[in-house]
Amino acid sequence: MxxxxxxxxxxxxxxxxxxxxxxxxxxxxxxxxxxxxxxxxxxxxxxxxxxxxxxxxxxxxxxxxxxxxxxxxxxxxxxxxxxxxxxxxxxxxxxxxxxxxxxxxxxxxxxxxxxxxxxxxxxxxxxxxxxxxxxxxxxxxxxxxxxxxxxxxxxxxxxxxxxxxxxxxxxxxxxxxxxAPQAMIAAGLGDMLGKHTSLADWSLGRVLLDEHYCELSAQLTLEAVELCTAHLDEIAQRTDLGMLKLMEGLLLSGLSMLLVGHSRPASGAEHHLSHYWEMVLLQQRRRALLHGAKVGVATVMMAQRYASLRDITAAEAATRLAQSQAPSREADAERIRGAYGAMAEQVIAENFPADGGVVDSEALKARIASRWGDVQAIARAVPAPEQLAAWLGDVQGPVAPEQLGVEPELVEASLRDALFVRNRFTVLRLLRLL
Ligand SMILES: NC(=O)C1=CN([C@@H]2O[C@H](COP(=O)(O)OP(=O)(O)OC[C@H]3O[C@@H](n4cnc5c(N)ncnc54)[C@H](OP(=O)(O)O)[C@@H]3O)[C@@H](O)[C@H]2O)C=CC1
Ligand SMILES: O=C(CO)COP(=O)(O)O
Missing domain, CATH: 3.40.50.1970 (Rossmann fold)
Incomplete structure (x- = not known):
């Protein structure tokens, strides 16, 4: 019990x-x-x-x-x-x-x-x-x-x-x-630390696109990850208490997905990077990497991006939004066809619906400019990348793509195109507009 x-x-x-x-x-x-x-x-x-x-x-x-x-x-x-x-x-x-x-x-x-x-x-x-x-x-x-x-x-x-x-x-x-193999225990923690950035991404969707948001599910997810970070030593030493707390955290996070019926609380841009790497490795017939190991590394990367938002003033954000030009849909579609194989047309249809969608629109840019204070508050709530890396290090988990064998070209492609894995607003979509 x-x-x-x-x-x-x-x-x-x-x-x-x-x-x-x-x-x-x-x-x-x-x-x-x-x-x-x-x-x-x-x-x-x-x-x-x-x-x-x-x-x-x-x-x-x-x-x-x-x-x-x-x-x-x-x-x-x-x-x-x-x-x-x-x-x-x-x-x-x-x-x-x-x-x-x-x-x-x-x-x-x-x-x-x-x-x-x-x-x-x-x-x-x-x-x-x-x-x-x-x-x-x-x-x-x-x-x-x-x-x-x-x-x-x-x-x-x-x-x-x-x-x-x-x-x-x-x-x-x-x-x-x-x-269980030590790498799988570290992966469990990596999957949990990802909740810091997935929750921030969900908050961006709430604030910028009026996306449905459940406080209960978000709170439960946050409690789940805090349960794990409060018992890192025990987890590293695989004591009964450590395994209990890690498992409670993992199950609570699963429950929060169950409550809302989808994975929005638990899966944001850090998961999209992980999924993108997984698909490319599969296409290249390379060995799969543990899900949580990829998510942990990608979480540090997404936390770096949240950290970079903290110093951008409202005036700078407005200027960058006014000047930014998202790649054309044709250019996006061409890259999606290159990266997403047999599912490319479905990915294009989901990301660029016939009604035009909102993800790259001028109206969304105006909304971001007017809500910049909220965006910064969300960014400030994400732990510093150094902190996340230190937590991963405590359980001997990888913290950087090279430790996973994910090469710089793949990292770069994923930072540009992993956002198409799911039609969800995330820090990657925000940065594309800035
Ligand atoms: N439904 C959801 O909401 C979620 C689903 N996922 C999904 O979970 C998958 C990843 O799962 P993950 O657990 O990381 O990895 P896998 O389930 O792929 O497990 C990897 C390998 O670990 C080995 N293994 C498992 N338990 C033991 C053990 N006790 N001793 C020795 N070896 C063991 C097995 O090796 P072998 O293959 O050699 O037998 C297994 O195939 C991804 O597809 C991800 O998308 C992730 C998060 C949430
Ligand atoms: O891995 C998950 C949560 O950890 C769920 O991911 P998806 O967004 O792919 O459903």
Whole structure:
């Protein structure tokens, strides 16, 4: 049980933001030997047959044990060990989705995801589309996607997030998490630190485009990241307390996405950079990098950009906005066709809707000039890049693109074109107008 999380389970909230939020998650267990509680919950909820989904490594790390525990409790278990793709990696792509669909007997009532972020997204998507609940058994505290509702999938080489389902129950075993590779623990912190810039980006959207904003979800996300930064030593040493706080932070952040039904609180320009790098590496048939490692590095870069806004006076901003010329739509479209492969036309359509959209308009520039004080307040709330880098360093996480093997050309291309990954207002879109 987790005091921080239990108060949210099963709740319906008529929120001041105007939305009705629902949390369908019924149980969250974060403790040593949480694995031992899965079978009891399966029986209590009245299920008799489950499909356990893992990859080779996570099956060894937790799947074998869980299978034994379930079978001892007379639960019928089928297994889907998701195969690696041609790159020797498990990806949340068309191939993995079809494999899971083929591996799941029609009589199976529940899918159990035993793995990290990728495994969960394959399972949450297939569970949603086959109308089966899913349980989450994280094998590493590497992402905030366990409790969330969207499935970022690779579809025709493009990273797109599809609404799916949140888990019915989550069993996070502290002993298992502490044994995860150190890089995955650092990645979990990287994904969490990204919330500082994603929240700032969401605030920009609120102030400059009147975008829907939920104080509750934003506050929850901020509390989630502060929970992690308050326990950095413990996280670095992988103590039970450290793994508990990191996992609570990751799950709270996932809950905040679940509340609003999308990833806006948790994913801004730092994620768009990460997604862009991921897609290019995939196109170039290079090995994938951990999501949270990329997000952590990109967060430092986006914090540098927020820091640069602090010293621009309102008069300077107005002059720069008046003089700036965004690249023509034709030039943007040409680069998108070069970078986004088979999905390029869809990306163009989303970014440049037939009604013209607002992202590069003169009206938006005027709005930015008139709200410059608000923009600066948002920029001031983002921790300094040096602070973010120091937090990442505390858990031995990478802080700069070269540590990831992301070369300067790719960094430059992403700073220009990653903003097209999602049609969301971010600091990258703001800087394009300045
Ligand atoms: N739904 C959402 O809201 C969110 C989704 N995500 C998504 O999550 C994905 C990234 O997930 P992430 O967790 O970083 O990485 P992966 O799930 O891709 O995991 C990377 C590899 O870690 C290995 N692994 C996992 N657990 C263990 C363990 N206990 N011991 C040893 N190895 C282990 C496995 O290795 P091997 O492959 O060799 O078996 C696994 O494939 C991205 O696609 C991202 O977009 C991220 C955040 C939020
Ligand atoms: O990774 C996420 C949050 O950490 C979600 O990202 P998306 O914006 O791609 O859904």
């Amino acid at each position: 987790s005091e921080v999380l239990d108060t949210w389970l099963g709740r319906t909230i008529d929120c001041a933001c105007g939305q009705k939020h629902e949390v369908p998650i019924r149980r969250i267990v974060i403790e040593r030997d949480a694995l031992g509680q899965v079978a009891g919950y399966v029986k209590e909820a009245g299920y008799r047959e489950v499909t356990l989904v893992a990859d080779e490594k996570t099956y060894q790390a937790a799947g074998v044990k869980l299978r034994g525990l379930l079978e001892d409790a007379q639960v019928k278990v089928s297994i889907s060990v998701i195969r690696e793709n041609a790159m020797g990696e498990v990806a949340a792509d068309e191939e993995a989705i079809v494999q899971l669909l083929l591996d799941t007997p029609l009589s199976s009532e529940v899918l159990i995801a035993v793995g990290a972020g990728t495994l969960h997204d394959i399972v949450r998507f297939v569970g949603h589309r086959t109308k089966r609940p899913f349980f989450s058994v994280p094998t590493a505290p590497s992402v905030d996607g366990f409790a969330s509702v969207g499935a970022p999938l690779i579809v025709r080489g493009f990273k797109t997030t599809i609404p799916a389902s949140s888990p019915e129950a989550i069993f996070a075993d502290l002993a298992l998490l502490a044994e």
